[in-house]
Amino acid sequence: MDKTLVGLVINRFLLVLLVSLLLVVAISELGFRLQVLSGDTDRLPQDVVLVIPEGTAERVAQGEEVPAIPEEMTFVVGDVLVVRNEDSVGHELGPVLVAPGGTASLPMEQAEHFALACSFQPSRYLGLEVREASTLSVRILAIVYAVPPTLVMFFIYSLAIWPLRRDDQAPPANPAQA
Amino acid sequence: MAHTTDVRDTYAHKLGNNRWGLWLFIISDAAVFIGLFITRFILLPGQRPELDQTIGLIVTVMLLASSFFMYRAEVHMRHGNLKAFQRSILTTLILGVIFLLGVVAVEWQIAHFGPADGQEGAIFYVMTGFHAFHVLTGVVLLYWVYNNSKRGVYTKEQHWGVEAAAVYWHFIDVVWIFFYPALYLIGTVA
């Protein structure tokens, strides 16, 4: 095949790739922001702070609920649960002990649904739900899926708008005509 | 008929058609192997079937070597060296048969699992089976070419059959270059 034609095709391809990439990234980020606003787990991992307020131990002892502490918490993988104990007694949450006034952290490493024994809930259990986040990798994957069709379409129509060659728009694919 | 002047009726043009056809066929066929390859990584992510490494290595070397001889055969044919061509193509053929036997008669027999044993079994047998079937057709094709060459069908200038067999054989070889690591090297033993 003729060299210059290949060159032209490659140039066009790269250019269109760039354009489609930009477009798709822009759309994807827009969509992603909209989802974040809806308060989902479609977010980046972060530190989640759980404060154990003063007087929790007494309330628990009386079997009352502690309004500041949820019974169920939802995390995404990579989140770190930071427990800050403002109560006057020490509390425990699963494997960690938090001294009065102290903090402890618990990283969420894999997606699962579990309950940790804890001393600051009337039910004595804190339900934790860890999910896969729609993190960077998922978003990149999404971009990977969305770019090729965009690319193909832009490439094809670019041929109609800006023919590769001005004189004869079509490559003479039939060698017999060369 | 009045189309003696039509370039489309010349041998050269038909040869070109044949090449297009062959390559399109290979593109299409490659799609199956790509499908199998993807299947393998979806069903056994991070793992691989437990296989005999020695046999795997031996058959792989055999197949790679056969590709080399196939290449030689084609070169000999282009130089019109018929005897050398026949020697090379026979070597290719024999190496191909050894590969087939190595996979089907040895590896399949000594594997720790049958086709019905989990994903390892399913994947191993379907991938090697599909590939072995292609090798088998390749061997038949080689034998056919060899036979034709004895009948003097091919000349230095015109030997489309040889070219086709060679391209097909190299294709099978390339597939194995992907399948071998996928089956024998990547991942931990399941």
Add this chain to the structure above:
Amino acid sequence: MTFLSTGFVRGLIAQALGTLAGFAFVTGIRALSGLEPFDPVEPALVSGFAVGALAFLFGVGVFDDWLKWTRGISTSDHQEHDPEKPWWYRYLSVDFDHKVIGLQYGAAAMLTMGIGGSLALLFRTELATANVDFLEHFIFGQIFGEDHTGASLFNTFISLHGMIMIVTMLLGVGALSNYLVPLMIGANDMAFPRLNAFAFWVNIPGAIVLLASMFAGGFDTGWTGYPPNSTGYSAMGVSLFMLAVYIVGFSSIFGSLNVIVTIFRMRVPGMKLFEMPIFVWAAMATAFIQLIATQFIGLSFLMVILQRLFGMNFFDSTAGGSPVLFQHLFWFYSHPAVYVFILPGLGLISELLPVFVRKPLFGYKWVALSSLGIALVGYFVWAHHMFTAGMASYLRVPFMYSTLLVAIPTGVKFFSWVGTMWRGKMRFDTPMLFVLGSVVVFLLGGVTGPPNATVASNLHLHDTYWVVGHFHNTMFGGFMFPWFAAIYYYFPKFTGRQMNEFWGKLHFWLMVPAFLVMSTYQMLTGLLGMRRRIAGYDAALGIEGYQVIVTWAGFLIFFAVIIFAINFVVSARRGEVAEGNIWKSRSPIWQLPNPIPLHNYERPFRVVGEPYDYGDPNGHPYVDLDPSDDAPDEPTTPSDSEEQQAPGGADPAPAPTGD
């Protein structure tokens, strides 16, 4: 008897014998190796049918030439018709002429359409009432075996209806591209005539196996055959069904390969890509899909068969397999395949509109490239059939986006058609009526696509009659109506006569309104809660009346096609003789006499104008069929390097050159 000596009959006999032999062979081996020979009977049955299909091909004779080549015997590319034999003899035997093969495809398509349509009427009758009653009738037990209940028979019928109709469309597409492409690009045949014959004949044993599945227990899986329903829970019919699809797949693969090579290599010297008739672009785009995607349905179905026969576990999720994997592999073919069904049809619309509007095709280049756009973008959208299967939630969004993207090239086509019709001088012969009907019906199918594609609304629509309505719209608009338009339009080219206009118009005015009623009520019931693939439905949904309407409309469509069939036969015998270019088309096909002579063009024609320049005041034609008098550039000698190796142009025997 001449009939008994046709390749077709020989093939059938060979298939019967081959099937028995294959069955006996496997059973024998099982008996010898100490296994229960008939339990399970499935492996022997499947092998039997596989061997039978191969035997058919040997029997019919598609391998004859290739076998000769292996023995160093050369063969001729052109068969002359033996005048001793009746005219239909070549149509029932292996023939390499692309026109014959095109018609063979076409006839096979009509046959399968009849079978698939009749099945539709059977299960539609069942659906006219809410309970399962009609198919419980004892006659069906008598035909299909007593252990079929009405419900499972229903499931078998809809599944087969779906697959047979899809085969119909594949055959129809084969008919169109085989018949038209070489004529349009000025070739005398396809690039590989023998492969072409193979690609056609392989459909016949495939179709037979497909029908046989009905009598081997049927299958309650739908045409999609999702495991584990198809692997562990369905009767053996499913194996035969999948085997059949596998066999038919060879037709798509080799047929499309041939089309691509023909388009790129066999164009008349001097014809540039953007000078081809528009249908050729559509055929090219179609072939690009078929060539690659077909392998994936083959692979997925093969894996189901392997799992059934050898217990290889690909899809059983309770033991580590993945049923969703099947869906990915399956839809990676089956979505692009829907564009296979329509692209040639849309190509025909673009081809015929200018003729009847007497105006250039609006935006030729855009229409041409849109075919490619639909085909290629279509490769990236498959997962929209799986929105409810449980993919990563966020990943559904890119598939929604890419699916919607297909609306753009399709829209370009629609807008261009409108541009073509605008300010023309429209004529309303039967082919044109069908073209106009196609546009409306396909538009309806198209615009009902985006609600499916948008994930949230798909969650309501998935697997309901809305989807059924959507795809009947697209397939009737994109295939059935253009198909009929093509038959009415090209009829003189293979019979030398014209089809009767009155009956043609009656066909149209019966079929299109009936169809619109059918699909509208399908979509409506779907929105209201009617699921797909159910033998009986909840009368409380209040849709019984609608169902009756759909059923009646189905029957009307059937009768309309019967009218067509009668018209076809009568016109072929006694129709008005069609002299020359009856539609005043610019296409090279219409510069040839009716019917087309055996070796299409006496000499390569020369492209001297544009294909759709109907308004051209200078009256430049598109092609000059007899370019000898002013021949400044006769076909040049080959300049390609690869071609210089070959000395001269003599055809050396016995190197295989044809295929």
Add this chain to the structure above:
Amino acid sequence: MRSLVNLIKRYGEYVFVAIFVVLSTYALGAFLTAGAANGTILPLQASREAVEIDELFNVQFWLIAFFFSLIVVFMLWSVIFHRRRGEDDDAPGEDFEGNSTLEIVWTIIPLGIVLALAVYGGSVLSNIERRATDALEVNVIGQRWAWRFEYPESGAVSSDLVLPVDRQVLLRMRSDDVIHSFWVPEFRVKQDLLPATFGDEDNTRELRITPTIKGDYKVRCAELCGELHYAMLADVMVVEPEEFETWAAAQAAECDLEAADCGARWVEQYGCTACHSFDGTQVVGPTWLGLAGSQVLLDDGSSVLADEIYLETSIINPNDQIHEGFQPNVMPVNFEEQLTEEQIAEIVAFIQTLGE
């Protein structure tokens, strides 16, 4: 007439067409959206998700109305006014071959619509997947051709889906055999159930629904799952929270009735009635009327007395002995894992009450 046509042709053609497009869009769009609102086109809107989805449907309906009208009106206009009127067969139409600006416009505008629709569709999706912290968990188990709902909170098990109104329910779904699909048209959303064992993260699927209107609905299996797919329905009852609590407590309570009555309850809960009848009608499995104590003809020609042992093995290992005229591999084989020995005994006791 003629001059009017010419007049229209010369001056007002585009204006007229545009007016008709607008009128037609409005008529069609209003018809569809009104139908959707009053329930002649879409079922009752009985969940929070349905509200979001129906808004999306309205957008879709307007798009359908617009594009359908656009093309069809232009086309009809050409058909009516740009037809051949007694001229020659090949009298040419107006000679124009295309217009790149126009092509670009009608590529870009749909592209914009597609992008907007994708973003909007994505946000609707994330809205209907929004999680409430107090969601009621229900395990949904599909098996050919029955539904079972387990409430881990209360321990209730039922073949009906009873839900408190206005509280989000988190359905965790799996199937015991083939793929099924959970769909309540009034709730709009749908989710497939994949074959999985419990705790299989890869194949358990989730769906969240917030029912908003009290009433009776039906779960309709939406994935072809074999012969009786059409009949794979379950009742859904959306009730006041208090009513729900009482119901759940009653369902969860130990069965302290007579053995046979408990059996009747398990038979109901575990979906046996999908295939077995108590009144002699044939469904997929043998009827239980008169079964116990009778001589059962098996498909290998022998016959066996349907005593306690036979009934019990038939439940645990249905494929061991196949009742003449019925298919093996139809009845689920995993009841041994699902039911306790006591429950099986109670079921047998129940079947015996239907015996001779």
